[in-house]
Amino acid sequence: MHFTQVASPSAMPRDKLSPMPLTYLVSLHRSGCDVMKAPIATHVLPAHASFDSGELVIAGISATELAKKFGTPAFIIDEGDFNARARAFNTALKNAMGDRAGHCYYAAKAFISVEVAKWVNAAGLSLDVCTGGELEVALAAGFPPSRIEFHGNNKSVQEISRAIDVGVSHIVADSEIEIERINEIAGKRGVKQKILIRITPGVEAHTHQYIATAHEDVKFGFSIASGAAMKALSLAKSSANIEVAGVHFHIGSQITGLEGFDLAIARTIEFLAEVKQEISEELAELVIGGGFAIAYLDTDQTIDAKQVIEHLAGIVKEECAKAGLAVPLLSIEPGRAIVGPTTVTLYEVGTVKSVELEQGSRNYIAVDGGMSDNIRTSLYDAQYSVALANRISTSSTRASRVVGKHCESGDIIIRDCELPADIQPGDLLVTPATGAYGRSMASNYNHLPRPPVIAVRDGRARVIVRRENYSDLLSLEVASEVASEE
Numbered sequence: 001m002h003f004t005q006v007a008s009p010s011a012m013p014r015d016k017l018s019p020m021p022l023t024y025l026v027s028l029h030r031s032g033c034d035v036m037k038a039p040i041a042t043h044v045l046p047a048h049a050s051f052d053s054g055e056l057v058i059a060g061i062s063a064t065e066l067a068k069k070f071g072t073p074a075f076i077i078d079e080g081d082f083n084a085r086a087r088a089f090n091t092a093l094k095n096a097m098g099d100r101a102g103h104c105y106y107a108a109k110a111f112i113s114v115e116v117a118k119w120v121n122a123a124g125l126s127l128d129v130c131t132g133g134e135l136e137v138a139l140a141a142g143f144p145p146s147r148i149e150f151h152g153n154n155k156s157v158q159e160i161s162r163a164i165d166v167g168v169s170h171i172v173a174d175s176e177i178e179i180e181r182i183n184e185i186a187g188k189r190g191v192k193q194k195i196l197i198r199i200t201p202g203v204e205a206h207t208h209q210y211i212a213t214a215h216e217d218v219k220f221g222f223s224i225a226s227g228a229a230m231k232a233l234s235l236a237k238s239s240a241n242i243e244v245a246g247v248h249f250h251i252g253s254q255i256t257g258l259e260g261f262d263l264a265i266a267r268t269i270e271f272l273a274e275v276k277q278e279i280s281e282e283l284a285e286l287v288i289g290g291g292f293a294i295a296y297l298d299t300d301q302t303i304d305a306k307q308v309i310e311h312l313a314g315i316v317k318e319e320c321a322k323a324g325l326a327v328p329l330l331s332i333e334p335g336r337a338i339v340g341p342t343t344v345t346l347y348e349v350g351t352v353k354s355v356e357l358e359q360g361s362r363n364y365i366a367v368d369g370g371m372s373d374n375i376r377t378s379l380y381d382a383q384y385s386v387a388l389a390n391r392i393s394t395s396s397t398r399a400s401r402v403v404g405k406h407c408e409s410g411d412i413i414i415r416d417c418e419l420p421a422d423i424q425p426g427d428l429l430v431t432p433a434t435g436a437y438g439r440s441m442a443s444n445y446n447h448l449p450r451p452p453v454i455a456v457r458d459g460r461a462r463v464i465v466r467r468e469n470y471s472d473l474l475s476l477e478v479a480s481e482v483a484s485e486e
């Protein structure tokens, strides 16, 4: 089940849809004519990747060369593509909002490393971090705290203290306890901390239930409908060491239609109008989160940042005009749509076996990674494309399943696919669009060292996150001396 097929707009209650549903997904078949022949459509691959006589080449470097030099599994990130996508969102926001443009925050949770934080900074974007750990990565990269926003539904005293000490620009408050915590910590330091109140506009986003975040029965934010949002706002307003800059929502991730955003914006601006009545003040900032979908399969469509942001900016302006409010500074937080498509995972095939089933046979192709580098298939039923990456095959295809090397039958990377029948140990497979929530959700399950991230650009490849090794794993062990039995 791919997210684009989870819920069609017609499956949503009518009152949750805006009158004019707009699809923001456009096909971007960059070179068009080779789509039929390429094992994976160009719009699912990074911008500088293509198949040359059956072999995947990224930014001028072949999959074989990359595997030989850096080993497998490995995440390969197209640096130029990352920069272009980051800048496209930033420029789209600036152009659509002019002097009402707030921050284009890159959502670090999708994937962050010190090097990537430097790219984000150089591209002029801001950064959304959601833990002390992500904050430390940003600081290690020299990212200016004045462009960092701090998220999370359970920020500890230590995390908030560190964020305030280094001077992050905004903290997004997610509970009354947090508002009190921020107020107290800011007070001790003699500062007034800018915060945003995270609200839940009660929208069912079209996506997998685990990554929808703004319906009522969810751990995030304060509900508008129940009155919790207004109550939180009054608490924050009456807190001496807090400046309430505005409100924030994030309705989910891998959202394929804009109706949910339209509705969330409309409800939020209605709420801001009520706030104005209650406290005679217009809040200056509105953050509408991230969540924009990307293409995982040839049949998926991909988004145009300019078109999406223009549309959302238009709705914000329209709703503010209706409500008689000044247009707030508008910020966005895309993660997946920036990093997701820029990265592929390269695997080496280790074993192949045919399993006989009632309806025929299936080739189980086992690679040298698995659910420890891509948990999304088992966690969300996510679907990925896959192709042979090191050679051309003239063989016919077979019903295949690409699995990992973990001791678990749910360790599946691609549940159902057609791959050449002659795939052998030593062949390379590629799964594209693994940049978001791939390496960032990787684990050491079964004590597998996590894969490296290799940046490629203009014929050069370099390690930006090195491969873990057994010493890394063992370095955490604290074992007691056990007396041996004589």
Ligand code: LLP
Pocket: 107, 109, 110, 128, 151, 211, 250, 252, 253, 254, 289, 290, 291, 292, 333, 334, 335, 336, 337, 376, 380, 436, 437, 441
């Ligand atoms: N802002 C907030 C407050 C968020 O919670 C998130 C994602 C984002 C922005 C970025 O959303 P994006 O543009 O990347 O969709 N692990 C799941 C996705 C979880 C998303 C969590 N929050 C997955 O693999 O699909």
